[in-house]
Amino acid sequence: xxxxxxxxxxxxxxxxxxxxxxxxxxxxxxxxxxxxxxxxxxxxxxxxxxxxxxxxxxxxxxxxxxxxxxxxxxxxxxxxxxxxxxxxxxxxxxxxxxxxxxxxxxxxxxxxxxxxxxxxxxxxxxxxxxxxxxxxxxxxxxxxxxxxxxxxxxxxxxxxxxxxxxxxxxxxxxxxxxxxxxxxxxxxxxxxxxxxxxxxxxxxxxxxxxxxxxxxxxxxxxxxxxxxxxxxxxxxxxxxxxxxxxxxxxxxxxxxxxxxxxxxxxxxxxxxxxxxxxxxxxxxxxxxxxxxxxxxxxxxxxxxxxxxxxxxxxxxxxxxxx
Numbered sequence: 001x002x003x004x005x006x007x008x009x010x011x012x013x014x015x016x017x018x019x020x021x022x023x024x025x026x027x028x029x030x031x032x033x034x035x036x037x038x039x040x041x042x043x044x045x046x047x048x049x050x051x052x053x054x055x056x057x058x059x060x061x062x063x064x065x066x067x068x069x070x071x072x073x074x075x076x077x078x079x080x081x082x083x084x085x086x087x088x089x090x091x092x093x094x095x096x097x098x099x100x101x102x103x104x105x106x107x108x109x110x111x112x113x114x115x116x117x118x119x120x121x122x123x124x125x126x127x128x129x130x131x132x133x134x135x136x137x138x139x140x141x142x143x144x145x146x147x148x149x150x151x152x153x154x155x156x157x158x159x160x161x162x163x164x165x166x167x168x169x170x171x172x173x174x175x176x177x178x179x180x181x182x183x184x185x186x187x188x189x190x191x192x193x194x195x196x197x198x199x200x201x202x203x204x205x206x207x208x209x210x211x212x213x214x215x216x217x218x219x220x221x222x223x224x225x226x227x228x229x230x231x232x233x234x235x236x237x238x239x240x241x242x243x244x245x246x247x248x249x250x251x252x253x254x255x256x257x258x259x260x261x262x263x264x265x266x267x268x269x270x271x272x273x274x275x276x277x278x279x280x281x282x283x284x285x286x287x288x289x290x291x292x293x294x295x296x297x298x299x300x301x302x303x304x305x306x307x308x309x310x311x312x313x314x315x316x317x318x319x320x321x322x
Contacts (some may be wrong), residue, residue: 012107017124017131020146026231026242027145035103036139036226043223045215053209056216059317060224063217063285065287071098072110073288077263083112084276085292086303093167101184101218102225106171112139113149121248122237131249138234139226147312167228173272173312231256237268243313244271252284262286268307275307 019025042050044050075095087095096107113127120126127149129138148154151172155163162168168174170178192213196206231253240251250270257264257279265278266285280285297303 016133017122017129019132019136020125020127022146022147022149023024024145024147029143029145032142036143038267039103039223039226041298042215043219046220048057049114051212051215052207053192053216054278055192055209055211056214057192058210060211060216060221063221064224064228065178065261067098067101067232069096069220069288070291072102072104072225072229072262073263074291075099076104076107076110076116078276078292080107081114082274082276084274085296085301085304087295088300090296091300096168096179100171100177100180101222102229103181103222104226104229106168106177106223108155108159108168108172109151110163111162115158116154117233118270121246121250121270123248129231129249130237133239134234138204138230164264185214185218228256229257232260232263232266236264240264240267243268244268244311246270257285262288271311274305276305277307279309 028317068116076099079087079092079095079147079257099107099110115125117126117128122129122131125148127146128137128141133140133171158188163172178302189210191210193206193210195213196209197203201209236251236253236256237249240253242249242251246267248270249265253264255264256266262278262285263269265280268280268284269275269278276292277286277289278284292301292304296304
């Protein structure tokens with residue numbers, strides 16, 4: 001159960017929270033609902049033998065790391081949202097483009113929503129607390145209108161620093177965002193077809209390989225990255241240990257941490273959000289921070305924020321609750 005002192009301080013109880021006051025559950029955000037639905041439906045084609053190839057499967061698995069861990073977890077989250085490190089602009093924009101290919105909205109939008117989440121974590125104004133219910137925290141919050149997340153208002157409050165960069169402003173005001181998405185589809189299809197032709201396939205077989213690579217490398221991979229990201233919002237606020245009293249229900253969930261290359265050490269993150277490292281012990285594997293350290297060694301990352309070593313740890317018995 002929730003720590004009573006923290007709950008009292010936040011005006012919360014262990015009961016479920018109501019939806020954010022600005023949510024209108026009768027108004028569906030069709031752009032999100034249709035996108036989420038179509039991607040899942042297309043990804044289901046992977047069960048058909050015609051779409052299977054080892055090339056597509058391998059590229060899809062690698063894509064979870066390249067686009068999910070590097071694009072979302074390193075680029076959108078630790079670099080842009082929390083400024084846990086500094087990279088050259090060309091590399092920062094490269095990570096942002098990888099994140100865009102995950103169809104989790106523009107960098108400014110992602111950053112703004114996440115910063116609001118930290119401000120109101122597990123209170124009613126949190127955009128995606130699973131204390132409403134698991135499905136709401138996992139995906140439901142995106143599918144209905146929330147006036148507090150209107151782009152102009154939330155950008156002005158939470159993402160001014162992001163939109164000072166012309167590249168991120170252009171993503172909001174032009175067709176660059178959908179161009180990158182469609183370009184990624186074309187790239188995967190043409191890559192697969194080219195591999196087939198190089199290996200001596202006839203054109204129909206090359207097209208089949210291209211379709212397989214597109215399906216696995218884009219649609220299956222995107223759906224997988226979505227659910228890994230959403231599990232950080234949902235499962236990592238419901239199940240796991242709380243070694244730090246963060247005043248919310250953030251948890252260290254080792255399953256989510258393994259799936260996400262370190263994002264599941266979520267209680268660690270909420271107590272020290274600017275730290276570029278989410279794992280705080282040797283056994284808390286944090287693949288994203290390993291990549292950051294490699295970039296630092298190469299001179300491609302500077303001002304890397306390390307964990308604060310002076311944070312008070314809760315008693316072990318309390319950290320295991322729920």
